[in-house]
Every structure is written in structure tokens, then in C-alpha cells.
Amino acid sequence: AQSVTQLGSHVSVSEGALVLLRCNYSSSVPPYLFWYVQYPNQGLQLLLKYTSAATLVKGINGFEAEFKKSETSFHLTKPSAHMSDAAEYFCAVSKETSGSRLTFGEGTQLTVNP
């Protein structure tokens, strides 16, 4: 069964610093990979997705992620953190053979310090 592991349940950065949120997946075939963001008391917003096109994927709000098959990773980065980036981030994986269900990581809470 496919799974997703997010390293670090809490990440804290200073405003203006690099944001790096880690995600590793286990899958026998290249899956679809996603990053979602959840602001307090809200639903999930799609940040970006990898669907076997370019390995470097650009998303909204200045975020991007790189698919590395050799490392089975899909880490999320942003060059310069803003206070508004404080939220919980979820990595997710999907394969058509699993009925299009999304399997989520446990989430990483990002704190941005002034």
C-alpha cells in the first residue's frame, strides 16, 4: 500500500528564511503527488501537484516542490517565508489503482517567527 511520510510535525522558521517541508512516499510506481495547505478552521487548499510531467513543480504563493524518484521524495520549498505562510501543510499521494483516494501524511505545522 502506498504511504506518505512527512518528516517533522512542527517546523519553525524566521520571516524571510527558507521554508523546507519534507515528504517521502512509498510507491511501486510513480504516483501523483500533492501538497495541500490548511489554515486554522478551514478546509484544504491545493498548493501544487506532480502528475509525471516536469519534476520541478511550481505552485501558488511562491511554493515549489521537486519530485526525486531516486530519493522517493517530494519536498516543498519557498525561498522566503511570510507570516501568512503559517499553517499546516499536508503531503498526499494518489494512484488510479487505489480508486483515486488521497493518502495523506500526518501534516507539518509551520510557524513563522517575526
Next chain:
Amino acid sequence: EAGVTQSPTHLIKTRGQQATLRCSPISGHTSVYWYQQALGLGLQFLLWYDEGEERNRGNFPPRFSGRQFPNYSSELNVNALELEDSALYLCASSLVVRRETQYFGPGTRLLVL
């Protein structure tokens, strides 16, 4: 373009009661998914409906059920509520040709007392 909408935003029930949650997908989306986000359990897939049929379900008991209407909106019903059913229930929708890309609603927060 309106996003996925869910109602109610909050729901308070007592143990043993039934809860009904509603979801309207993005216009043009025919697939609807339900997920449960419970404290300490993360986000778990519940159900997938497409073209009015249940296509897949997660590891949840049969008292979790639902349906999809001809206009593609959906209901999630939870019977015989238990305290551990307290959670945020998220609905998502997708195009039938892009099932892997799901867009989420704001959720319904269910509290079982």
C-alpha cells in the same frame, strides 16, 4: 467560480443520534469524495462517489454511508454516532477526467457529546 460548499459548518449531536452532512461540488465536477480529519488520526479517506454510484470506501464501518444526487451533490450520513466520530468532515470534488486532483470544501465540524 464557486468552490466546494458544505453544510452545516458545525453540528452538535449526542451519542446514538444520526448526522447528515451535505456537500455541493464545483460546477462541472462529477466526482465527490469524503474525508475525516479526527484529532490524532489525521486525514482519512471515507467514501468516493461518481456518477451517482459509490466507487470506493475507506476503512470505516457501515454506519458511515452516503449518496450522490443527480445534480452531483452528496450527503454523508453517520448513524449511531459515537464519541470518536467527532471530527472535521471534508468533502472534495474533481473532474471525472482529473480524478487525481481534488478540491476541498471548508468542512463540517461534528461534535458528538
